Structure formats: structure tokens, C-alpha cells
Amino acid sequence: MDEILKAVLERVRPTEAERRRLQRIAAKLIRRVDDACAKLGVSARAMLVGSAARGTWLRTERDIDIFILFPKELPREELEKKGLAVAREVAGRKRKEQFAEHPYVTTKLDGFEVDLVPCYDIPEPSRIKSAVDRTPHHNRYISKRLTPKLRDEVLLLKQFLSGIGVYGAELKIQGFSGYLCELLTLNYRSFKNVVAAASAWSPGTVIDLERSYPDINEARALFAGQPLIVIDPVDANRNAGAAVSMQNFATFVRACQDFLREPSMRFFFPKPVRLLSSREVRAIMKRRGTALFCIAFKSPDVVPDVLYPQLRKTERTLSTNLARAGFEVLRSDVWSNDNSILLLELTVARLPNVRIHAGPPITVGVGGFVEKHLHSKRKFTGPFVDDAGKLVFEIEREQTDARQVIEQALTKRAAFGRHVAEALAVKYEIYEGGQIAEFCRDKKIRKFISEYLTRCLPWYR
Amino acid sequence: MDEILKAVLERVRPTEAERRRLQRIAAKLIRRVDDACAKLGVSARAMLVGSAARGTWLRTERDIDIFILFPKELPREELEKKGLAVAREVAGRKRKEQFAEHPYVTTKLDGFEVDLVPCYDIPEPSRIKSAVDRTPHHNRYISKRLTPKLRDEVLLLKQFLSGIGVYGAELKIQGFSGYLCELLTLNYRSFKNVVAAASAWSPGTVIDLERSYPDINEARALFAGQPLIVIDPVDANRNAGAAVSMQNFATFVRACQDFLREPSMRFFFPKPVRLLSSREVRAIMKRRGTALFCIAFKSPDVVPDVLYPQLRKTERTLSTNLARAGFEVLRSDVWSNDNSILLLELTVARLPNVRIHAGPPITVGVGGFVEKHLHSKRKFTGPFVDDAGKLVFEIEREQTDARQVIEQALTKRAAFGRHVAEALAVKYEIYEGGQIAEFCRDKKIRKFISEYLTRCLPWYR
Numbered sequence: 001m002d003e004i005l006k007a008v009l010e011r012v013r014p015t016e017a018e019r020r021r022l023q024r025i026a027a028k029l030i031r032r033v034d035d036a037c038a039k040l041g042v043s044a045r046a047m048l049v050g051s052a053a054r055g056t057w058l059r060t061e062r063d064i065d066i067f068i069l070f071p072k073e074l075p076r077e078e079l080e081k082k083g084l085a086v087a088r089e090v091a092g093r094k095r096k097e098q099f100a101e102h103p104y105v106t107t108k109l110d111g112f113e114v115d116l117v118p119c120y121d122i123p124e125p126s127r128i129k130s131a132v133d134r135t136p137h138h139n140r141y142i143s144k145r146l147t148p149k150l151r152d153e154v155l156l157l158k159q160f161l162s163g164i165g166v167y168g169a170e171l172k173i174q175g176f177s178g179y180l181c182e183l184l185t186l187n188y189r190s191f192k193n194v195v196a197a198a199s200a201w202s203p204g205t206v207i208d209l210e211r212s213y214p215d216i217n218e219a220r221a222l223f224a225g226q227p228l229i230v231i232d233p234v235d236a237n238r239n240a241g242a243a244v245s246m247q248n249f250a251t252f253v254r255a256c257q258d259f260l261r262e263p264s265m266r267f268f269f270p271k272p273v274r275l276l277s278s279r280e281v282r283a284i285m286k287r288r289g290t291a292l293f294c295i296a297f298k299s300p301d302v303v304p305d306v307l308y309p310q311l312r313k314t315e316r317t318l319s320t321n322l323a324r325a326g327f328e329v330l331r332s333d334v335w336s337n338d339n340s341i342l343l344l345e346l347t348v349a350r351l352p353n354v355r356i357h358a359g360p361p362i363t364v365g366v367g368g369f370v371e372k373h374l375h376s377k378r379k380f381t382g383p384f385v386d387d388a389g390k391l392v393f394e395i396e397r398e399q400t401d402a403r404q405v406i407e408q409a410l411t412k413r414a415a416f417g418r419h420v421a422e423a424l425a426v427k428y429e430i431y432e433g434g435q436i437a438e439f440c441r442d443k444k445i446r447k448f449i450s451e452y453l454t455r456c457l458p459w460y461r
Numbered sequence: 462m463d464e465i466l467k468a469v470l471e472r473v474r475p476t477e478a479e480r481r482r483l484q485r486i487a488a489k490l491i492r493r494v495d496d497a498c499a500k501l502g503v504s505a506r507a508m509l510v511g512s513a514a515r516g517t518w519l520r521t522e523r524d525i526d527i528f529i530l531f532p533k534e535l536p537r538e539e540l541e542k543k544g545l546a547v548a549r550e551v552a553g554r555k556r557k558e559q560f561a562e563h564p565y566v567t568t569k570l571d572g573f574e575v576d577l578v579p580c581y582d583i584p585e586p587s588r589i590k591s592a593v594d595r596t597p598h599h600n601r602y603i604s605k606r607l608t609p610k611l612r613d614e615v616l617l618l619k620q621f622l623s624g625i626g627v628y629g630a631e632l633k634i635q636g637f638s639g640y641l642c643e644l645l646t647l648n649y650r651s652f653k654n655v656v657a658a659a660s661a662w663s664p665g666t667v668i669d670l671e672r673s674y675p676d677i678n679e680a681r682a683l684f685a686g687q688p689l690i691v692i693d694p695v696d697a698n699r700n701a702g703a704a705v706s707m708q709n710f711a712t713f714v715r716a717c718q719d720f721l722r723e724p725s726m727r728f729f730f731p732k733p734v735r736l737l738s739s740r741e742v743r744a745i746m747k748r749r750g751t752a753l754f755c756i757a758f759k760s761p762d763v764v765p766d767v768l769y770p771q772l773r774k775t776e777r778t779l780s781t782n783l784a785r786a787g788f789e790v791l792r793s794d795v796w797s798n799d800n801s802i803l804l805l806e807l808t809v810a811r812l813p814n815v816r817i818h819a820g821p822p823i824t825v826g827v828g829g830f831v832e833k834h835l836h837s838k839r840k841f842t843g844p845f846v847d848d849a850g851k852l853v854f855e856i857e858r859e860q861t862d863a864r865q866v867i868e869q870a871l872t873k874r875a876a877f878g879r880h881v882a883e884a885l886a887v888k889y890e891i892y893e894g895g896q897i898a899e900f901c902r903d904k905k906i907r908k909f910i911s912e913y914l915t916r917c918l919p920w921y922r
Contacts, residue, residue: 203850227850250823250850288841289813289861326808330817331855347787348809352750356791362711374921380749381916389664389688389711394792394916400750455842455855460835 001263005191008268009152012159014059022052022064025110029066029090033116036089037068042082044070045121049139051178054146056154058162062112066090067135069121076129083118090116098303101130125234137234142182156191156268157181163268164255165458169243172308176252180240183209183230199256203227203249212236255459270458275443276450282437284453290330291349293406294436295342297428300419307336310417314424315342317415318406325405326351326397335448340423343452349402354380359391406430462724466652469729470613473620475520483513483525486571490527490551494577497550498529503543505531506582510600512639515607517615519623523573527551528596530582537590544579551577559764562591586695598695603643617652618642624729625716626919630704633769637713641701644670644691660717664688664710673697716920731919736904737911743898745914751791752810754867755897756803758889761880768797771878775885776803778876779867786866787812787858796909801884804913810863810893815841820852867891 014022026048033046050065051057068086070079080103087105088095091114095107104117119132128134146154161167161176169177187209188194206219208231213219223229227249228241244252259267276284285292295318299307311334319329328347335341359369362385370383373393382393399405410428413421431439440446475483487509494507511526512518529547531540545564549556552568552575559565565578580593589595607615622628622637630638637645648670649655667680669692674680684690688710689702705713720728737745746753756779760768772795780790789808796802820830823846831844834854843854860866871889874882892900901907 245848246850247846247848250852251846254823254846254852288815290815291813330813330815347813348811350809352752352791352808354749354751354791362715370921381914383918383921384916385708385712385715385918387706387708389707391711391715453842455845457844457846460831460844 001192004263004265004268005156007265008156008159011269012058012060012155013152014057018059019055021110022057022112025112026052026064026066029064029109029114032090033066033068033086036086040082040085040089042070042086044068044082044086044118047136047139049135053139054142054182055148055151056142056146056158056178056182058155058158063115064109064112065115065117065135067132068116068118069136070118072120072122072127072129074120079118079120087116087118100132100303100305102132104132128235134232134235134238138179138232141234142179142186145186146182150185150189153189153191153194154181154185157185157194159268160191160195160255160259161252163266163270163458164251166244166248166251170305170308171243172304173248174243174245175248176244177240180230180244183207183233183240187230195256195259198253199260201228201249201253203246205229207231207241209233210236251457254457258459264459266459266461271461273447273451273454273461275447276453278437278440278446281440281446281449281453282434285433285436288345288453291346291402292433292436293344293346293402294431294439295344295406295410295428296339296431296439297423298426299336299338299340300423302419304336306419307340308334310420311336311340311342314416314420315344318342318344318409321409322346322402322405325399325402326355327402327405331452333448333452335445337444339445340420341445341448343449344406346402351397351400353396353400354394355397357382357393357395358386359383359393361389362391403430403432462653465724465726465729466617468726469617469620472730473519473521473616474613475518479520480516482571483518483573486573487513487525487527490525490570490575493551494527494529494547497547501543501546501550503547505529505543505547505579508597508600510596514600515603515643516609516612517603517607517619517639517643519616519619524576525570525573526576526578526596528593529577529579530597531579533581533583533588533590535581540579540581548577548579561593561764561766563593565593589696595693595696595699599640599693602695603640603647606647607643611646611650614650614652614655615642615646618646618655620729621652621656621716621720622713624727624731624919625712627705627709627712631766631769632704633765634709635704635706636709637705638701641691641705644668644694644701648691656717656720659714660721662689662710662714662717664707666690668692668702670694671697712918715918719920725920727920727922732922734908734912734915734922736908737914739898739901739907742901742907742910742914743895746894746897749806749914752807752863753894753897754805754807754864755892755900756805756867756871756889757800757892757900758884759887760797760799760801761884763880765797767880768801769795771881772797772801772803775877775881776805779803779805779870782870783807783863783866786860786863787816788863788866792913794909794913796906798905800906801881802906802909804910805867807863812858812861814857814861815855816858818843818854818856819847820844820854822850823852864891864893 030046037044047067047069049067052064068083084103091105091107095105098104098106107114117132120129122128122133125137158167158181166175168175184194187207188197204220206216206229208219210233212231219229219231223239226239226242227246228244229239230241232238232240315332315334319332322329330345330347333343373379378396380394383391386392410424413424440449491507498505508528508530510528513525529544541564548566552566556566556568559567568575578593581590583589583594586598619628619642627636629636645655648668649658665681667677667690669680671694673692680690680692684700687700687703688707689705690700691702693699693701776793776795780793783790791806791808794804834840839857841855844852847853871885874885901910
């Protein structure tokens with residue numbers, strides 16, 4: 001195992017030259033922020049945060065996060081205005097303005113993605129005004145404790161998580177943030193220890209570095225339903241592992257179990273998904289024998305953290321509607337770049353006209369139930385009593401065709417998420433069965449469909 | 462309501478002439494038994510039991526039950542031998558020998574069905590050697606208490622139960638026995654009172670005429686799971702309502718509720734089921750859009766009380782097998798005369814090749830599960846982790862065709878019941894969809910299918 005880890009480290013750890021280069025660029029950015037503040041008469045200071053600041057960036061990561069710290073007395077409106085002005089001055093023309101809790105600016109410099117984020121400089125983390133104000137505290141907490149040896153352990157963990165597909169706290173991924181990797185490493189002191197511990201985790205695991213909760217059950221109750229609970233050392237009311245979904249939690253645990261049993265580079269650097277040809281897509285779909293529906297529409301102009309939750313909500317709503325209409329959803333997925341795709345796979349696309357409609361148990365007064373259906377045109381048979389003593393009718397199924405159910409939901413657009421609903425209101429296409437293989441001429445879409453049709457944990461590929 | 466009840470009574474109560482005729486025939490039979498005993502040198506005596514003895518027979522009922530009581534010291538073998546000899550002598554040539562707990566003989570005399578049943582004459586009902594020995598005690602208990610007025614009330618209850626389709630404790634019906642009707646009438650003192658009380662019954666209702674259980678919950682616990690518990694006055698360990706299924710219990714309760722709301726002759730004399738033409742059968746089946754399977758085979762030569770439980774067991778086994786294979790059974794039924802029929806109606810008859818195969822939650826060690834499927838030819842995708850954190854594979858479905866599942870079960874014949882299994886081993890036919898309309902040329906079968914396709918509580922017809 002040690003040889004594997006050594007080899008991984010050699011591949012993912014930035015070289016001294018790379019580190020120096022990043023430091024140079026970061027210093028330049030800080031200087032520019034200071035200059036801009038002076039020029040605009042703004043009282044603020046720049047701070048390099050994130051993995052670049054702590055030396056825990058993977059060679060493939062090219063992000064520099066610069067926070068612009070304002071005095072806490074400044075009204076929020078002023079902060080937003082002045083913060084944006086400074087950031088714009090620094091970023092120049094090639095900038096993009098983003099809106100999370102605060103507005104912030106992204107740009108590119110010398111091949112790096114640069115985030116310029118205004119925030120308040122609040123010494124006491126419990127008094128912060130918004131989530132971004134917490135970041136400088138995270139930075140101080142980690143920087144103070146992370147030795148060069150531990151930095152390497154963080155890199156191993158990050159690459160492991162990246163390899164198994166659960167690295168990143170953004171809502172598209174719902175995985176482990178860089179900060180979470182650092183906390184886990186600080187807690188367990190080495191990558192190997194993290195893996196050994198995590199292989200025995202079960203949902204509701206609590207890690208509390210600063211022993212903020214004398215009783216661990218208190219923490220568990222506070223963050224009930226979250227599989228991984230890592231108390232944020234700078235704010236005991238926050239779970240630094242809140243982003244980790246049950247699926248990704250379980251994936252990580254399984255990966256750790258498998259890695260311990262048989263360590264391999266595959267976990268860090270899995271084989272890429274093989275891109276299927278359109279012909280292969282068609283053949284696999286035929287062999288599966290299911291009813292596959294692909295709903296495509298132009299992506300609304302919002303960031304992934306806004307888009308993905310809405311796509312998943314829409315996916316859930318459609319699945320629920322289909323299930324309620326009697327259709328079994330085998331699997332579903334979402335995907336997005338310029339276009340967004342909702343994929344729904346059903347065991348069958350058509351159900352018979354008749355369905356059972358059960359009332360309450362017969363010993364309950366059920367007058368209205370009988371009167372409602374007795375002379376209905378939609379009645380097939382009934383009322384009669386089933387084995388369990390319930391009064392039932394057989395009535396006409398409202399929708400016998402899954403496509404009908406989908407189209408009706410897409411017309412109604414209830415519980416879809418605002419931006420997705422708006423985009424779907426403009427236009428959408430439904431591809432079905434063989435049409436999907438056609439639709440797969442677009443290579444990016446074919447990649448998504450390939451991944452869907454050959455779905456597998458990365459290290460088993 | 463009183464007018465309705467009066468009209469019913471006039472229709473179902475035997476005339477004085479009819480009563481006298483039955484008494485004459487019964488007396489003749491008793492004499493014949495006594496003569497046969499004398500002739501064969503057997504020490505036994507005859508007793509008229511059942512509704513004929515108590516004056517609670519419906520005009521349409523033509524049963525006379527004669528019990529032949531033997532001294533309790535006689536060994537069982539002797540009783541069976543001598544009992545059969547006497548019964549044969551009485552019945553003459555036109556007899557049939559039946560085998561329940563004891564052997565007994567049935568014959569026809571002057572248009573009546575006569576049962577000649579040997580049993581022990583045991584004064585203390587708690588010491589009886591078999592269920593038939595209890596009958597003379599029932600007879601005495603009821604005869605002693607039933608006034609002429611109450612006899613009419615029993616007739617009303619019997620006809621009501623007959624009209625709504627739940628009269629008869631035999632296993633084909635699983636309804637209310639004549640004895641149970643008498644007990645309910647004794648308890649509530651009138652038909653109207655029975656109906657009023659039953660309309661508020663819920664499963665687990667206990668009726669204990671002799672207050673054999675100081676605590677009613679004790680009785681409920683003893684007969685747990687039985688919807689109607691009527692403690693047998695002659696044997697507190699027996700539930701006289703044990704035969705009543707949940708379905709029939711609920712049907713009776715509902716009928717009582719409806720009758721109270723709107724009394725009508727329909728409850729006592731419902732419209733008969735309309736016999737559909739083959740063309741109508743075909744049209745309804747097409748409109749339903751389901752997959753209907755009809756398995757037909759020659760009925761084994763056993764009494765209905767043996768056959769029906771086996772048919773229902775086979776029906777359940779087939780339904781379970783289909784459900785386990787992923788098919789949804791909408792409804793099913795059984796029927797029998799010379800031929801037996803198992804009817805199974807599915808929402809769809811074909812499922813796709815692929816199915817989800819979920820393992821235990823990933824945090825449980827699931828080594829074997831992965832190894833078993835990872836390189837299986839039947840694997841489509843996987844392993845991957847689902848939303849709930851379970852490891853899943855998509856694998857090939859064993860059976861994609863419902864007919865396959867049925868045929869396989871009919872070849873294996875596990876959990877079918879002995880006689881049904883033996884009959885199916887000889888030969889069977891499966892009719893499917895349109896073939897069933899053909900099969901319905903047989904009018905009796907068409908009647909069964911008509912009832913199935915227009916199923917409805919009798920008083921709503």
C-alpha cells in the first residue's frame with residue numbers, strides 16, 4: 001500500500017516550481033486588490049484562502065480564492081457595492097459576476113480560475129453575518145495546524161475521493177469539500193487512518209475535533225438524517241459534512257472497505273468511462289428492453305448550484321407522478337451543460353385500462369366512496385370486497401401511457417424548481433427508445449448516456 | 462322494513478304441509494335406522510338433527526341429517542364398521558359414501574338429500590371424540606331455546622346471508638353456518654337486532670352467549686385473527702364463527718349497513734348474474750386491456766371441502782410466484798365442477814430483461830454479493846450505490862414472460878395441495894386472452910367468467 005500511496009503522491013503533488021508559481025500569482029492578486037482599494041478609497045484587505053493558501057491543492061486543481069475583507073461596521077449594501085467595485089477593478093474585462101449569498105467575481109489569470117469574494121472581517125466566528133465570513137476562520141484554523149506531512153495526507157484523500165467520484169461539496173456532486181478533507185486528516189492524522197476508520201462508518205457518524213459536544217448524541221440529534229456529521233471547529237452549529245449525500249457517503253465507505261482489502265491505483269485513477277457508439281447505445285437499450293424517456297431542454301442561465309437541485313427536484317416529481325399513475329421507474333438521472341437532460345427509465349410504458357381502486361375497510365362507513373363510483377362511466381366492476389375486507393372498485397385508469405403522464409407534468413410544471421420550470425415552458429423535446437440513439441450523435445450527450453448504460457463504481461470499471 | 466320482512470318470510474318459510482311432509486320422511490328414516498340396527502344386532506339409536514330438526518330450514522333447502530348415535534364405549538373401528546353397515550342398509554343402493562373425519566353415507570329420499578352420520582353418544586360435550594359427536598349437543602341446545610317466533614327470525618337471517626352470498630360454512634363458501642345463524646338469533650332475539658348490531662361490527666367481534674369468558678379479551682386472544690368470534694355454547698374452546706372469512710365478514714357488515722339505510726328485497730333475492738355472450742366476454746376483456754390466464758384441468762375426485770382449499774392454495778402460490786418474478790396480479794379466482802379453473806389476471810404479461818438487484822446497505826460487509834454478480838453474464842450494470850446507500854446491480858431478469866412463470870410453477874407443483882397437484886400432473890391447458898372467449902362456449906364456464914368480469918356485491922347488481 002505504501003508504494004501505491006507514494007506513487008499517487010508523486011503524481012498529484014505540485015512540484016516546487018508549481019508551488020512557487022502559484023504563490024507568485026496569488027501575491028500579484030493580493031497586491032492588485034490592495035492597489036484597487038487604495039485607488040477607490042476603500043478600507044479593506046485581501047486574503048488568500050482555500051487549498052492554495054494551505055498548500056493542499058492537487059496538481060490538477062487550478063483555483064485561487066482571494067477574499068476581500070471589509071470592516072464589520074460597514075452596512076451590507078456598502079459592502080456589496082464596494083466589494084464588487086474592487087473585484088471588478090482587479091479582474092479587468094475578462095470577468096464573470098456570480099451571485100451566491102453575496103455577489104462575487106470570477107476571472108482567469110495565468111491559467112488559474114480566480115474567485116474574488118468580498119466578505120466581512122469578523123474576529124468572532126459565532127458573530128458572522130453570512131457563510132462567506134466563515135472562510136477566513138477556516139483558513140486560519142487549518143493553516144495553523146497543518147504540517148507539511150499532513151498536507152500530503154490531505155492530497156491523498158482528495159485524490160482518492162476524486163477517483164471514486166465523490167470529491168466536491170457543490171450541489172452537482174454532493175460530496176466531500178476540500179475543507180472536510182483537511183478536517184478528516186487533522187482528526188485521523190493520516191490518509192491510511194481515515195480509510196481504516198471510514199471503512200467501519202455507518203450513517204450518523206460524528207466527528208468532533210474540538211469536543212464541542214460533551215455528549216455525541218446531542219450532535220447526532222442536531223444533525224439528524226445527515227449521514228456524515230463533522231462538527232465545524234470554528235462553528236459548532238455547523239456540520240462541515242452536510243453536503244455529503246447518503247449515496248456518496250456509502251460510496252466512500254465501500255471504497256475504503258475495498259481499498260483496504262486490495263489497495264490499488266484504480267481507486268485514485270480509475271479507468272475512464274468508455275464512450276459507446278450510437279450503435280452500441282441502441283443495442284444495449286434493446287437488450288435492456290425497458291422504456292427510456294429523455295427530456296431535453298435549453299439550460300436556464302443559472303449556476304450549477306442553483307440548477308442541479310432543481311433538475312433533481314424535477315426528476316423526483318416526474319418519478320413520483322409516474323409511480324402514482326402505476327408506472328415502475330427503474331432508474332433515472334439528470335445531466336446538464338448548454339442543454340439539460342432528464343432521463344427516466346420505466347419497466348413498461350403502457351398499462352391496462354383497468355385498475356383497482358380500494359376504499360377504506362368496509363367496517364368504516366364508506367357511503368361517499370360507493371356513491372361516487374357506483375354509477376361512474378369509469379367503473380369496470382364493483383363494489384366488491386377484497387381478501388382484506390376492503391371495499392374496492394375496478395375503474396378506468398386515468399393514464400395508460402407513460403408519455404401522457406410525463407407530458408401532463410411538463411405542462412403543469414408543479415414542484416419543478418423555478419428556473420427549470422421556466423426553461424421547460426419555452427420548449428422541450430421528448431426522445432423515446434430508438435430516438436435516443438439518434439439524439440446521441442452529440443458526443444457529450446452520448447458520454448452521459450454511456451455512463452448511464454454502463455453505470456458502475458469507478459474502481460470496478 | 463317490516464313489510465319487506467313479512468314478504469320475505471312468506472316466500473322462504475315452509476308451509477304447514479311442507480313441514481308435515483318433511484316430518485313424515487324424517488320419521489320414516491328414523492324408523493329405518495332403528496329397524497336396521499335391530500336387523501344387524503347393533504346397539505344404536507337415530508336422531509334427527511340440523512335445521513330440519515329445529516324447524517329452521519328454508520323452503521329451498523332440502524336436507525335431512527340423521528345421526529346414528531353409538532355407545533361411547535365402542536372402539537372407533539367398530540363404530541365405523543357398524544355405522545357404515547347401518548347407514549348402507551338404510552340408504553339402499555342409491556347411496557354415496559363420503560369421508561370427512563368419519564365415513565358417512567348420503568342418499569336421496571322423496572326429493573331430499575339425506576345424510577346418515579354415525580357418531581358417539583357422549584353426554585358431556587367436553588369429552589367428545591370427534592367433531593360430529595358435538596352435533597347432537599348443538600341440536601339439544603338450540604331446540605330447547607328456539608321459540609316459533611325466533612325460528613322465523615332465523616329464516617330471515619339465513620335468507621339474507623344467502624342473498625348476499627355468504628351463507629354456508631363449507632370451505633367453498635367460508636360463510637355463516639345454519640348453527641351460527643341460530644346462535645346469532647338467540648343472542649340478539651330478532652333479525653332486525655342482528656342487522657343493527659352487525660352494522661357496527663369490526664373484526665374481532667366476540668359474542669359469548671353463555672358468558673364462558675369473564676374477560677372478553679381472553680376469548681379474543683384465543684381466536685386471534687378470526688374476524689367473527691362466537692363462542693360455542695356447548696364447547697367454549699370452539700369458535701362457531703371460525704369458518705367466516707374476512708371477506709365474508711366484511712361483506713355481511715356492509716350489507717347490514719346498506720340494508721339499514723335502505724331496506725330492500727334485493728338483499729334477500731338479488732338479481733342473478735347476467736350471463737355474458739362470448740362476444741361480450743371478448744369485448745370486456747379487450748376493454749380491460751389486461752393479461753388474463755385461465756388454467757383448466759380435470760377436477761380431482763374429492764369433496765369440495767377438500768378441493769377448494771387446495772385450489773385457493775394453488776391460486777395463492779401462483780400469485781406469489783408471479784409477484785416474486787415482478788408481475789402485478791390484478792385479481793384472481795378459482796372455480797370448479799367437473800373441471801377446475803384457476804384464473805389469473807395480470808396488468809402486464811411481459812417485463813423487460815433488466816431488473817434491479819439490491820444488496821444489503823453498503824456499510825454492511827457485502828463481499829459475497831459483489832463477487833457473485835461482478836463477472837456474471839447476467840449483469841447489465843453495477844455495482845453502484847442507490848439513493849438509500851444500498852449497493853445494487855442491474856441484472857438479467859430470470860423470467861420476462863408471465864406464461865413462463867406459470868408453466869414453471871405448474872411443472873414444479875410445490876405448495877399446490879396434493880390432489881390438485883396430482884390432477885395438474887396428468888394434464889392441463891392454459892388459455893390466454895382471446896382463447897378464453899373461445900373457452901367460454903361452455904355455458905357453466907361462461908357463467909363463472911361473466912361473474913368474474915362483472916363482479917359486484919349482489920345487492921348492487
